[in-house]
Amino acid sequence: xxxxxxxxxxxxxxxxxxxxxxxxxxxxxxxxxxxxxxxxxxxxxxxxxxxxxxxxxxxxxxxxxxxxxxxxxxxxxxxxxxxxxxxxxxxxxxxxxxxxxxxxxxxxxxxxxxxxxxxxxxxxxxxxxxxxxxxxxxxxxxxxxxxxxxxxxxxxxxxxxxxxxxxxxxxxxxxxxxxxxxxxxxxxxxxxxxxxxxxxxxxxxxxxxxxxxxxxxxxxxxxxxxxxxxxxxxxxx
Numbered sequence: 641x642x643x644x645x646x647x648x649x650x651x652x653x654x655x656x657x658x659x660x661x662x663x664x665x666x667x668x669x670x671x672x673x674x675x676x677x678x679x680x681x682x683x684x685x686x687x688x689x690x691x692x693x694x695x696x697x698x699x700x701x702x703x704x705x706x707x708x709x710x711x712x713x714x715x716x717x718x719x720x721x722x723x724x725x726x727x728x729x730x731x732x733x734x735x736x737x738x739x740x741x742x743x744x745x746x747x748x749x750x751x752x753x754x755x756x757x758x759x760x761x762x763x764x765x766x767x768x769x770x771x772x773x774x775x776x777x778x779x780x781x782x783x784x785x786x787x788x789x790x791x792x793x794x795x796x797x798x799x800x801x802x803x804x805x806x807x808x809x810x811x812x813x814x815x816x817x818x819x820x821x822x823x824x825x826x827x828x829x830x831x832x833x834x835x836x837x838x839x840x841x842x843x844x845x846x847x848x849x850x851x852x853x854x855x856x857x858x859x860x861x862x863x864x865x866x867x868x869x870x871x872x873x874x875x876x877x
Contacts, residue, residue: 643850646690650716653688655707659741662734667709667742668693670700671749677875678746680739680777681708682758682765684848685723687716691850699757702868705749709742711735711765727761732768732787739769743776753875755779755799757867759847760815763803767823768792770799779874781867784815784844786823794826800833802870804863806842806856815844839863 655669668688679699683692688710699706711730717723743754756777758766763785770780771792778799784806794801805820813819820836827834839846839862845854847863 643852646694646850647686647848648716648718649690650714651688651690651693651708651710653710655745657709657741657745659737662737662741665709665738665741666713667707668696669705669707670696671705672700672703675700675703675705676750676752677704677871678743678749678751678754679704679706679871680742680746680754680756680769681706682739682756682762682769683708683711684760684762684845685717685727687712687723687726689716691848694849695759695847698864699868702864704871705746705751707742707746709738711738711762730761732765732791733772735765736769736772736792739765740773740776743773753778755781755871755874757781757783758785759783760785760845763815767794767801767803770801771796774798779871781870783847783863784809784811786814786819789823789826793830794823794832794834795830797827797832797834800870800874801827801835802867803834803836804867805836805838806844806846806859807838807840808843811844837863837866 763782764787766782770777846856
């Protein structure tokens with residue numbers, strides 16, 4: 641399967657979990673033997689695709705039970721126009737409920753604490769989730785995405801946030817370097833543990849191995865290691 645096909649091919653979902661106030665959620669789960677902690681991996685605007693399977697497997701290889709919930713509930717975009725429609729039509733309140741359901745599911749597997757990470761739209765949802773469900777999401781590591789911070793206030797969070805943004809990301813108002821700084825400043829305003837790293841030479845989607853136009857292998861490797869170190873340090877507190 642080529643890189644473009646992996647982006648537009650739905651993941652093979654292997655788990656179902658309850659979601660409060662909604663129909664059951666579905667997703668892709670990768671367990672790690674002996675894991676005490678869990679990580680929720682949130683998709684880009686494309687949907688739960690084969691690329692997210694790879695990313696979820698990477699987090700499981702770091703020693704976590706990892707789950708990628710299907711935020712679009714069965715839909716995967718076949719082009720940028722369709723991805724834009726799916727993102728614009730996203731029911732954010734329902735999406736964060738799905739993430740909360742995924743956290744409860746990981747806890748049912750024995751995970752003592754659960755973190756969330758995500759990319760682009762998923763990065764914004766990783767922030768939204770720790771705001772909406774601060775007792776279920778213990779740490780958040782968003783990549784290049786910031787939600788409406790009036791709707792999902794950082795005043796609500798209890799755990800730490802470590803954001804990752806690209807120096808050359810041009811999506812102003814959502815994921816540009818100044819948006820990362822805005823996130824950090826908003827956390828400081830509320831006295832929260834929110835820090836952001838701007839990766840030199842990296843643009844939007846620098847973590848996506850199936851987008852050679854955007855992927856930055858060196859930065860992606862270092863960023864993944866930093867996120868794992870952050871989760872390990874936070875979960876051991």
